[in-house]
Every structure is written in structure tokens, then in C-alpha cells.
Amino acid sequence: MAAHVGHRPGLGGVGRGGGPPPGCDLAAGRGPPRRDARAPRDLPPRQSDRRRDGAPPARRNPARPGRSWQPGDDLPDHRGGRGGRRPALVSRGTRPDARSRDQRPGAVRVARLAHPRGSPRAGDARAPAGGSHPGAARRGRPGPLPPRPGHRAPVTSEGAAVRVRIAPSPTGPLHIGTARTALFNYLFARHSGGTFVLRLEDTDVERSTAAFEQDILDGLRWLGLGWDEGPGLAGEPDHGPYGPYRQMERLARYKAISDRLLAADQAYYCYCTAAELDAERKRLEAAHLPPRYSGRCAHLTAAERAAFEAEGRRPAIRFRIQPGIVAFDDLVRGHVEIDASALGGDLAIVRADGTPLYHFCVVVDDAAMKISHVIRGEDHLSNTPKHILLFRALGEAEPLFAHLPLILNPDRTKMSKRKSQTAVDDYINEGFIREGLLNYLALLGWSTGSEEEILGLDEIAARFSLEHVQKGGAVFDRERLEWLNGQWIRRLAPVELIDRLRPFVQAEATAGRIDRMPADAELLPLVPLVQERLPVLGAIGDLVDFLFADRLDVDRALLVPKRWDRPTTLAGLIAARTAIARVGATAFEPEGLEEPLRALAEEHGWKAGDLFMAIRVAVTGRTATPPLFQTLVALGRERVLARLDSAIGLLTDAAGEGGKG
RNA sequence: GCCCCCAUCGUCUAGAGGCCUAGGACGCCACCCUUUCAAGGUGGAGAUCAGGGGUUCGAAUCCCCUUGGGGGCACCA
Numbered sequence: 001m002a003a004h005v006g007h008r009p010g011l012g013g014v015g016r017g018g019g020p021p022p023g024c025d026l027a028a029g030r031g032p033p034r035r036d037a038r039a040p041r042d043l044p045p046r047q048s049d050r051r052r053d054g055a056p057p058a059r060r061n062p063a064r065p066g067r068s069w070q071p072g073d074d075l076p077d078h079r080g081g082r083g084g085r086r087p088a089l090v091s092r093g094t095r096p097d098a099r100s101r102d103q104r105p106g107a108v109r110v111a112r113l114a115h116p117r118g119s120p121r122a123g124d125a126r127a128p129a130g131g132s133h134p135g136a137a138r139r140g141r142p143g144p145l146p147p148r149p150g151h152r153a154p155v156t157s158e159g160a161a162v163r164v165r166i167a168p169s170p171t172g173p174l175h176i177g178t179a180r181t182a183l184f185n186y187l188f189a190r191h192s193g194g195t196f197v198l199r200l201e202d203t204d205v206e207r208s209t210a211a212f213e214q215d216i217l218d219g220l221r222w223l224g225l226g227w228d229e230g231p232g233l234a235g236e237p238d239h240g241p242y243g244p245y246r247q248m249e250r251l252a253r254y255k256a257i258s259d260r261l262l263a264a265d266q267a268y269y270c271y272c273t274a275a276e277l278d279a280e281r282k283r284l285e286a287a288h289l290p291p292r293y294s295g296r297c298a299h300l301t302a303a304e305r306a307a308f309e310a311e312g313r314r315p316a317i318r319f320r321i322q323p324g325i326v327a328f329d330d331l332v333r334g335h336v337e338i339d340a341s342a343l344g345g346d347l348a349i350v351r352a353d354g355t356p357l358y359h360f361c362v363v364v365d366d367a368a369m370k371i372s373h374v375i376r377g378e379d380h381l382s383n384t385p386k387h388i389l390l391f392r393a394l395g396e397a398e399p400l401f402a403h404l405p406l407i408l409n410p411d412r413t414k415m416s417k418r419k420s421q422t423a424v425d426d427y428i429n430e431g432f433i434r435e436g437l438l439n440y441l442a443l444l445g446w447s448t449g450s451e452e453e454i455l456g457l458d459e460i461a462a463r464f465s466l467e468h469v470q471k472g473g474a475v476f477d478r479e480r481l482e483w484l485n486g487q488w489i490r491r492l493a494p495v496e497l498i499d500r501l502r503p504f505v506q507a508e509a510t511a512g513r514i515d516r517m518p519a520d521a522e523l524l525p526l527v528p529l530v531q532e533r534l535p536v537l538g539a540i541g542d543l544v545d546f547l548f549a550d551r552l553d554v555d556r557a558l559l560v561p562k563r564w565d566r567p568t569t570l571a572g573l574i575a576a577r578t579a580i581a582r583v584g585a586t587a588f589e590p591e592g593l594e595e596p597l598r599a600l601a602e603e604h605g606w607k608a609g610d611l612f613m614a615i616r617v618a619v620t621g622r623t624a625t626p627p628l629f630q631t632l633v634a635l636g637r638e639r640v641l642a643r644l645d646s647a648i649g650l651l652t653d654a655a656g657e658g659g660k661g
Numbered sequence: 662g663c664c665c666c667c668a669u670c671g672u673c674u675a676g677a678g679g680c681c682u683a684g685g686a687c688g689c690c691a692c693c694c695u696u697u698c699a700a701g702g703u704g705g706a707g708a709u710c711a712g713g714g715g716u717u718c719g720a721a722u723c724c725c726c727u728u729g730g731g732g733g734c735a736c737c738a
Contacts, residue, residue, distance in 0.1 A: 169738045204737055274736065281735085290663040291734060316736045333666070342664040344734050351736040358738050382665050382733035405667080412730065440673095443686095447674055451685045470674075473731065477672050480687040490700080532700040543698095594696090612696040624698035 162194025163372045166220075166227070167362065170200060171207035174219030174424040176476070177377060177407050177415055180441045184404055184469075185375045186225045187442070190461035197369055198230030200246045201362070203355050219424045223434050224457060229369075242369040247361050254356035257364055257394065258317050258349060266393045267349065269315035270297040271308035293318070293345030317350035319360070319390065326385035331373070331402035332469045338385045347386055363387050367396035375402040375466075378473070379414065402466050405445045406473040415476055431504055431537025433492075436485030443484075444474045454487055482535040489534050494527040501540055508541045514548035526634060529626035546620040547634055552643060554621045556650050561613040568606075570651045572614050575600055577644040580637075588637045590629035618647035 166182040168174070189196040198220070202208040220227070229240025238245050247254075261267035272280075281291045297318070300308075308315070327337040349360035356364075366374060366387075374387075381403045391398045409419035416422065427437060435456065442460045443453060449468050492500065498520055509517045530543045546552055560569045579596045597615070601608040612628050619640055625631055632640050 167738090171738070201738060207737075270736085272736090277736075285662075288662040292663090293735095318736095330666095336665070338665060342734075344664095348736050353736080355736090357736070362738090377732095378666070379732055385665095403666085406732075408731080410672090414732070443673065445673090449675075451675070453674090453686060472667050474674090475672060477687070480673060483687055486700090530699095533698070535699095598696090607696095609696050616697065622697090626698080628696055 160372060161370065162189060162192040163197060163370050164189050164194060164375055165197035165199055165366070165369065165371050166225075167199045167201050167365075168216050169204060170202050170209060170213035170216055171204055172212055172417075172423075174216045175422050176424055176427070176441070177422070178216070179219065179223060179225075179424050179437075180407060180444060181376055181404060182220055182225050183223070183438060183441050184446070184464075186227075187461050187464040188373065188375060188466065189228075190458075191464045194372070195228045196225075197240065197242075197371070198227035198245060199365060199369065200231055201358065203247050203358065203361055205248070205355065215425065219428075222428065223424070223438060247356070247365065250361075250365065251354075251356070253368065254350070254361065254364055255354070258356070258360070261319065261349075261393060262317065264393075265320075267317050267319045268298060268346075269300070269305065270318045270346075270348065271300070271305070271313045271315050272297060273313065290342070291344060293348075295346055298346060314352040316348050316352045318346040319349045319393065321346050321386070321389060326388050328384060328388060328398070328401055330381070330384075331375075331400055331466045332405075333381070333403060333471060336381070336384070338382065340385060340389065343386055349390075359383065359386050360390065363390040363394065363396075366399055367391060367394055371399050373400045373402060375404065378403045378406050402469070405470050407444060408473045408475045410475060412473065412475060414473075420476055421478075429538070431534070431539065432481065432485050433488055433500060433537065435488035435491075436481065439488065440481045440484045444476070445470045454484070486532075486535045489537070490532055492531070494524060494531075497527055497531060498523050501537055504537045504540050505544075508545060509548075513541055513545050515550050516548060518548050526626075529630055529634070533626065542622075543626060546622065546625075547631075552619075552621050552646075554617065554643075554647055554650060558617050558621075558623060559614065559647055559651060561610040563607065564610050564614065566651060569614050570648065572604075572606060572611050573618055573644055573648050573651070575604065576611065576615050577641060577648065580632075580644070581641060583637070585637055588633060590627075590633055593629045593632055615644070619643040 164185040166178070166185050168178050168182075186196050188194070198217075200213060200216075202213065217231075217233070229242065229245065230238070231243070231245040232238045237243075244250055258267060262269070277293070280294060284291050297315075298320070305315075321340050321343050324340050325337050326340055327335065330336050347359060348357055350356050365371075384401055384403075388398055407415040409415050411419065413419070421427070424437075438457055439453075439455055439460070442455070442464075446464070446469050448455070448463045452463075455463070489497070501523065502520075505514075505523070506517055508514045526544060526547075530540060533543055534540060560566055564572070576597060579600050580593065583592050583596065597611065598608050600606075601611045613623065616625055616628050616631075617623060619635060620631065635643075
């Protein structure tokens with residue numbers, strides 16, 4: 001983290017939206033959410049206004065602008081033309097012996113048959129207008145708006161709406177893996193004209209904080225992954241018909257449902273203490289047995305319960321895991337079967353303090369929120385049978401599941417904070433732009449099936465399909481991300497680039513590396529000089545600092561070009577100074593400078609490159625800069641002459657000190 | 662330990678039995694362009710498709726085994 005501090009703009013506005021850059025659909029929705037770039041630990045509580053730029057508060061509404069879906073549209077369904085089938089039927093109806101030749105669900109094969117030849121994109125032509133097509137209906141979309149009244153989810157021909165969700169836990173800053181999962185869900189929703197729901201899983205009261213919650217919401221909005229339904233910000237109402245969207249605000253529902261399970265004897269009170277459970281687990285581990293709850297409290301008598309209560313023990317609630325094989329057809333992995341006996345015994349669903357546990361909440365909420373497709377990381381694959389059992393116990397239809405490959409550290413373990421940079425904030429603060437990050441993330445574990453790769457969000461949504469999701473984990477390749485980011489930076493319109501660069505330039509000023517914050521009018525002419533030299537926006541300092549710094553530290557050793565010695569350099573700089581001084585203020589243009597300096601080199605038999613390098617270092621202090629003559633112009637005649645003078649002085653003073661040559 | 666998942670250049674990937682002498686991209690190397698750095702262009706190195714068995718006239722592709730890797734097994738999410 002510390003390594004990136006220098007690049008922190010330290011203020012909102014990194015992602016100011018201007019007009020969409022050419023070819024960039026990502027910016028189609030005007031006013032993309034802005035991001036406060038401060039480190040999470042610095043984030044103030046949700047209540048306070050963190051914004052400093054005076055933009056209208058409406059922006060804080062998480063609501064994504066309305067989309068123009070067509071309720072009657074025949075939605076392209078990844079399962080083929082049979083969309084709309086209730087998810088549960090697929091899982092329940094699939095017998096273990098009915099697996100298809102390839103391991104993918106038969107439904108996927110149907111999809112292929114549905115488009116026997118012709119490009120897989122044939123289906124895209126049927127995408128709902130404005131749902132995922134670049135341009136068109138979305139182009140004129142306003143910035144985030146309050147909930148659209150009468151919002152109805154699009155519905156497939158058979159009546160089942162595509163509803164997906166991202167359910168982050170505010171126990172840390174937005175993780176790159178969460179961002180990718182959100183992206184895939186968003187893409188799936190977009191592609192199918194479905195609804196993208198955001199739900200906060202904040203039942204881990206110990207670790208959840210409002211600051212992390214804010215960070216996650218800001219991060220998703222910064223990426224442009226707006227949600228159709230989700231929590232409102234402090235004081236604002238939730239947006240969507242299935243709220244609240246914060247689990248801690250749904251406690252009464254969990255209570256009601258756990259009571260129901262208790263009443264039906266599908267769950268029971270468990271009085272084991274953490275210490276007892278721990279000891280049990282250790283014993284099993286020592287015996288090389290898988291950790292599992294013994295079921296000690298599964299059949300307590302009323303008297304035994306009363307005795308525990310009298311001891312002052314507070315019970316947790318456990319869900320009875322029924323024996324048997326649980327099977328489901330994963331949309332990316334195909335048929336999966338897991339023996340319920342391998343699930344670790346009866347599952348705790350409510351803590352002794354009454355707060356509900358993850359596996360319980362997800363299922364209750366996914367059912368309540370009518371989630372049709374659960375698209376999440378592979379780390380949840382083994383947990384899925386628990387969820388399915390819970391759905392059944394609740395009498396709810398099971399959603400379809402799709403488990404995405406994990407993002408990996410270079411050593412191929414699950415991407416972690418310890419081994420990789422995982423916070424989206426850190427990437428933002430380095431100057432990755434949303435277009436680059438999104439494009440990269442989309443291609444991590446998914447491909448178009450063709451060789452296209454530089455694609456905007458809308459273009460990706462138009463092509464997205466779970467069929468092309470990879471099964472194996474993908475190593476996060478920062479080099480490739482930088483390349484892609486550079487591609488998108490180069491595609492930005494000049495004013496847009498300035499907008500995005502501003503916070504980074506400001507950070508240079510704040511850090512004292514430049515003496516003042518330059519005006520846009522000064523920045524604009526610099527765009528052609530820097531645009532193709534920025535793998536990340538944070539690299540701007542190295543490129544232009546010398547333009548806005550009054551004092552320049554020049555390394556005497558650097559001043560002498562490789563093929564030159566000190567006297568030659570001194571002579572070269574003096575001659576160059578004279579030649580440049582002769583160029584009048586009005587002729588101080590790249591061509592007006594290059595001509596006499598080339599002539600000068602020729603006259604002395606110097607290689608032009610050597611002369612130019614000496615001048616470059618003298619006026620910028622660096623060996624790598626934007627093109628010299630444009631740089632001289634940007635610097636201005638007076639400063640160029642002054643810096644040449646001081647370089648000449650430096651070499652003269654060094655005369656007796658045995659410098660190079 | 663038990664269960665589950667996965668396996669094509671270093672990395673991300675294309676690949677749906679013959680279009681594969683395995684394609685593209687990042688990175689790397691060389692050359693071109695060039696005042697440096699970039700960007701761009703051209704070319705190159707780089708994968709016996711983890712290994713072994715099948716099935717088939719034919720396998721990267723289908724099946725089995727092995728090996729390797731990963732994930733999960735909480736009163737975390």
C-alpha cells in the first residue's frame with residue numbers, strides 16, 4: 001500500500017465524466033460515479049458528506065438510470081430457446097445418470113443447437129433494444145436517478161425474470177474479485193435484459209463497517225456497474241421491491257424463517273459452546289477425520305434443554321442436513337454431485353446472539369429477492385449443496401448456479417491481499433481507468449470466443465455468455481492490465497483525459513513535486529505529448545513535473561551524454577544556448593527550434609541525438625521525456641534559457657572535480 | 662484427512678472429432694520508424710495440448726486412470 005501513496009490523488013473526481021470518448025461505450029451513461037480515492041481507513045462514516053466538488057447530491061443515489069427494456073421481448077437465454085423454465089426444475093429434474101456426453105448441462109447443448117451455424121452472436125441480434133447494445137437507447141441516459149416508479153423486471157416468454165445479484169460483505173475494501181463477480185453478474189443481466197441486484201451481507205457485525213460499505217458502493221459505481229435494486233445511502237430509501245437490501249435490516253425475516261424451520265423440526269437449538277466445538281474439531285483433526293459437527297444437540301429432550309438454559313447457555317440454531325446426494329447442473333461446470341454426508345454435519349444458521357449466519361441469509365434472501373441465477377466464485381461450489389438443501393427446506397425454487405473460476409496469485413493460489421494487490425482502490429489510485437480495468441477483468445476467465453479483446457462495457461455485454469466462461473482459475477497479470485489500460489487511455493478524448501488526469505496532477509502539487517496546480521489551458525496542449533506515454537494516469541508526474549517545478553535538480557553525471565565527455569557537453573550546451581536565444585519569442589515553435597539546433601550539430605560534427613540529449617537533461621533533469629522540441633516550447637523560452645544557464649554553471653563548477661571525462 | 666473442481670505457449674486465451682504443421686493477445690527478443698522514452702509497424706523465440714491407457718479410419722477435443730494444482734469442510738463471508 002505504502003508504495004502507492006505517492007500516486008494518491010487524495011480527492012474525489014478521479015472519474016469525472018465528460019462526454020464519451022470516441023469508441024468508448026463505457027462512458028455512455030453520463031456522469032459516471034465518482035470515486036473518493038482515499039484509503040478505506042480514512043473513510044468517514046456513511047453519514048458524512050465526503051464529497052468536495054459540490055456535485056449534486058443526486059449522484060449519491062445508487063440507483064442506476066432506467067433502462068429501456070421491452071417487457072415482451074423474447075430474451076436470449078443462455079439455456080437456449082427454453083428460457084423461463086423455473087430454475088429448480090433443472091436441478092431437481094436431472095438424474096445423476098442422465099448426464100450428457102460433455103459435462104455441461106444439457107441445456108447448454110440446446111443453446112448450441114438453437115444456433116447451429118452462424119455466429120454465436122446470432123442471439124445478440126435479439127437482445128432487447130437498449131438493454132445491452134452500444135449506443136442506441138443508453139446513449140442519452142441521464143446520470144443516476146431516483147428509483148424508477150413502477151419498475152418491473154423484464155420477463156421471459158415463459159414468465160421467469162432473469163435476476164442476478166452481487167452480495168458483497170462490507171468487511172474490507174472492494175476486492176478485485178468481488179468487482180469481477182459483480183461485473184459478470186452485471187453483464188449477464190445486461191445481456192439478458194434482466195435485473196442486477198446489490199445486497200449487502202453485513203451480518204458479521206464484528207468486521208463490517210460503514211466505511212467499507214461506502215468503499216464498495218463507491219467502487220462499483222466508479223466502475224460503472226450500477227445496480228437496478230439495492231440499498232439506499234444513509235437516510236435514503238432502498239431502491240427496489242424486495243428490500244431492505246442490507247441483511248442487518250432483515251433480521252425479523254430471518255427470525256421468522258428460522259422459527260419456521262424450528263417448528264417443522266428441520267432445525268434445532270444447539271447449546272454447544274465455541275470451546276466445545278473447537279475441542280471436537282481438534283479431536284477429529286488429530287484423528288485425521290474431516291471436521292464435522294457431531295449432532296450432539298440434535299435430539300435434546302426438553303429437560304436437557306432446560307438444564308443448559310439454567311446454566312446460562314444461549315443456543316445457536318442448526319439446520320438438519322438430510323443424508324443423500326445433492327446434485328445440480330452448474331452453468332459453467334456442468335453436472336455436480338456432492339454427498340450431503342460430506343457437508344460437515346448440521347449447519348449453524350443462527351448464532352447464539354441471534355444474528356443469522358451467511359449460508360442461511362444467502363438462501364433466504366436469494367429466495368426472497370427472486371434471484372434466478374447465482375453467479376459467484378468457485379470457492380462457493382462446495383457450499384452449494386447446503387444452499388440447495390436450505391432452498392428445499394424453505395419450499396423455495398432453487399436458482400441456477402454458475403461458479404466462476406477464481407482469480408489467482410502468481411503462485412496460482414486464490415488471489416489474496418498478502419500476495420497481490422487486491423483492493424480496487426489501489427488500482428484506481430495508481431491511475432487505472434474503469435474502461436481498462438473492466439475490459440481486463442471481463443477477459444479474466446471469459447472470452448468472446450473470437451479474437452476481439454479491446455471492448456467497451458456495452459460491447460462486452462452484447463457478447464457475454466456463460467458458455468464462454470473458463471473453468472480453470474486465472475492468474476492476475478498486471479502487465480496485461482497495464483497494456484489494456486494504456487489502450488483505453490489512448491482512446492480518451494483530450495478533454496476527457498484532462499478530467500481524469502487532474503486529480504493525479506493535483507496529487508503531485510500536494511506532494512510538493514510541483515509548485516502549483518496548472519490550469520486546464522496549460523494541460524490541454526500537453527495531451528498529445530503524454531497520452532501515448534501513460535500506462536496508468538499516475539505516471540503523469542514523471543512526464544510533466546519538470547514543467548511546473550520552479551527548482552530543478554539536475555544530476556551532473558546525467559548531463560553528459562553517453563558518447564560525450566564533459567568539455568564537449570559544456571561546449572554543446574553553450575552553443576545550444578546561443579542558438580536558442582537567437583530564436584525569437586514568436587518563432588519559439590518546435591520547427592523553429594529544431595532547425596537551428598540540427599544545423600548546430602552538423603556544424604560541429606556532433607550527432608544530433610547527443611546534443612539533444614544534453615539539452616534534454618539540462619532542461620528537464622531526465623533522460624526520458626516527451627519529444628524535446630515540444631517540451632522546450634511547453635517550458636517557454638525564458639525557462640529554457642535559465643535552465644541551460646544553470647546546467648552550464650553546473651558543468652563549469654564541476655571542472656576541477658574530476659567529473660565524467 | 663475428507664469432499665468437490667480444474668488442467669492448451671511464462672501469463673490471459675481460441676479450439677465443440679478431420680479445417681491444427683495448435684490461432685490470437687500480454688510479456689520477451691530482433692528489425693523498421695525515431696532526438697530520448699513511448700506509441701506504431703514487421704518478424705522471431707515460446708505449447709510433443711500434464712502423463713498414460715482406451716474409443717475412433719482419425720483425438721487438444723469423447724471415456725478411464727495417474728499426476729499436478731486449486732477450492733471447500735466455522736456460532737467468517
